[in-house]
Amino acid sequence: MKRTTGQDRSITRQWRPATQAVRGGTWRSEMGETSEALFLTSGYTYDTAETVAARFAGEEDGMTYSRLQNPTVAMLEERIALLEGAEACRTQASGMAAMTTALLCQLSAGDHVVAAKAAFGSCRWLVDNLLPRFGITGTTIDAADNAAWEAAIQPNTKVFFFETPANPTMGLVDLEFVCNLAKKHGIVTVIDNAFATCALQRPLEFGADVIAYSATKLMDGQGRVLAGAVCGSTDFIDNVLLPFQRNTGPNLAPFNAWVVLKGLETLDMRAMRQGENALKVASFLETRVPRVLYPFLESHPQYELAKKQMKAGGPILSLELDGGRAEAHGLLNALALVDISNNIGDSRSLMCHPASTTHHGVGAETRADMGIGENMLRLNVGLEDPEDVIEDLDQALRAIGL
Numbered sequence: 466m467k468r469t470t471g472q473d474r475s476i477t478r479q480w481r482p483a484t485q486a487v488r489g490g491t492w493r494s495e496m497g498e499t500s501e502a503l504f505l506t507s508g509y510t511y512d513t514a515e516t517v518a519a520r521f522a523g524e525e526d527g528m529t530y531s532r533l534q535n536p537t538v539a540m541l542e543e544r545i546a547l548l549e550g551a552e553a554c555r556t557q558a559s560g561m562a563a564m565t566t567a568l569l570c571q572l573s574a575g576d577h578v579v580a581a582k583a584a585f586g587s588c589r590w591l592v593d594n595l596l597p598r599f600g601i602t603g604t605t606i607d608a609a610d611n612a613a614w615e616a617a618i619q620p621n622t623k624v625f626f627f628e629t630p631a632n633p634t635m636g637l638v639d640l641e642f643v644c645n646l647a648k649k650h651g652i653v654t655v656i657d658n659a660f661a662t663c664a665l666q667r668p669l670e671f672g673a674d675v676i677a678y679s680a681t682k683l684m685d686g687q688g689r690v691l692a693g694a695v696c697g698s699t700d701f702i703d704n705v706l707l708p709f710q711r712n713t714g715p716n717l718a719p720f721n722a723w724v725v726l727k728g729l730e731t732l733d734m735r736a737m738r739q740g741e742n743a744l745k746v747a748s749f750l751e752t753r754v755p756r757v758l759y760p761f762l763e764s765h766p767q768y769e770l771a772k773k774q775m776k777a778g779g780p781i782l783s784l785e786l787d788g789g790r791a792e793a794h795g796l797l798n799a800l801a802l803v804d805i806s807n808n809i810g811d812s813r814s815l816m817c818h819p820a821s822t823t824h825h826g827v828g829a830e831t832r833a834d835m836g837i838g839e840n841m842l843r844l845n846v847g848l849e850d851p852e853d854v855i856e857d858l859d860q861a862l863r864a865i866g867l
């Protein structure tokens with residue numbers, strides 16, 4: 466295995482993101498394959514006992530066991546790090562494995578976390594249910610309110626944890642303000658960047674410390690595999706995250722890493738086109754339903770902030786109807802092209818009712834606190850012709866009398 470010509474990292478770092486997306490992190494075997502090789506192997510063999518001893522002692526580079534290193538996984542990690550503008554990256558089996566790893570690797574009993582109250586259901590569950598079991602307390606706040614971040618800081622606050630845009634309320638966090646505030650207080654920011662991805666938003670440029678991903682979403686982009694990733698400084702990844710990951714084993718499988726590597730080649734194109742399509746669909750919906758939440762609509766309360774920190778609005782929007790669950794389910798049941806599905810980031814348009822699916826598990830009280838009503842629907846706009854998606858939504862709205 467060797468790096469392809471020009472794959473010296475000091476050179477690949479100079480490449481523009483579109484180039485990094487198709488070439489960054491590529492290693493080639495002696496076969497000279499053009500597409501990245503898939504190494505479905507758990508272990509490795511060695512010419513001599515001294516070689517393996519040197520590798521375990523950290524005196525020689527090389528693979529020893531796929532919970533520790535795998536060439537296909539390493540290619541994906543290097544590519545994501547390049548695209549994110551991060552020094553280092555490690556991947557995990559799912560987005561939730563990434564979130565859990567990013568938090569537990571650095572938190573201990575007695576620490577405190579400030580988190581956005583609107584979040585993916587399982588992310589909120591970590592803060593409300595998992596961390597307290599290990600003596601880590603949390604405060605959840607309205608993350609759009611800059612003053613709330615400052616007010617929630619305690620002497621033992623170690624981490625700020627949030628998504629922007631948030632799932633599914635589409636609220637944004639002011640990255641520059643919150644990351645600077647954290648720095649002033651020695652707090653580590655852990656940002657779930659699943660909705661925008663590095664194609665549309667690079668939080669490190671606003672002072673973020675750790676970026677955590679569900680790569681299942683826009684990074685794979687075709688609804689095939691679960692994957693997660695955590696990016697940060699070399700010091701954080703090697704000295705804080707790796708000891709946890711190597712010994713607890715939330716690793717990404719090589720096959721899934723290979724699928725996501727292929728997904729990254731088209732990430733920028735898909736993210737931009739799906740954002741364009743979503744804006745068209747959001748503008749149509751605004752003429753037909755009481756409320757549409759999409760960062761690049763002028764009606765979004767944080768439109769100016771969206772323009773500042775995002776390149777485009779991304780594929781996902783939420784809408785609110787006047788009625789309750791029956792009306793929201795009625796709209797879903799009337800769809801002909803758009804699928805009823807709780808996944809996002811896919812090239813297909815997918816719609817779901819968060820209160821009865823992704824956010825069912827957090828309970829009615831937490832949903833109310835997050836601002837997720839029975840009248841809310843979330844739509845992932847895919848790569849279909851947006852006119853077909855609009856026509857489908859139009860006929861479904863008519864079918865329920867709207």
Ligand SMILES: *Cc1c(COP(=O)(O)O)cnc(C)c1O
Nearest residue numbers: 559560561585632659679681692
């Ligand atoms: C889907 C999602 C996750 C969880 O990712 P999985 O890959 O499903 O484990 C975490 N955060 C956000 C914002 C998500 O949308």
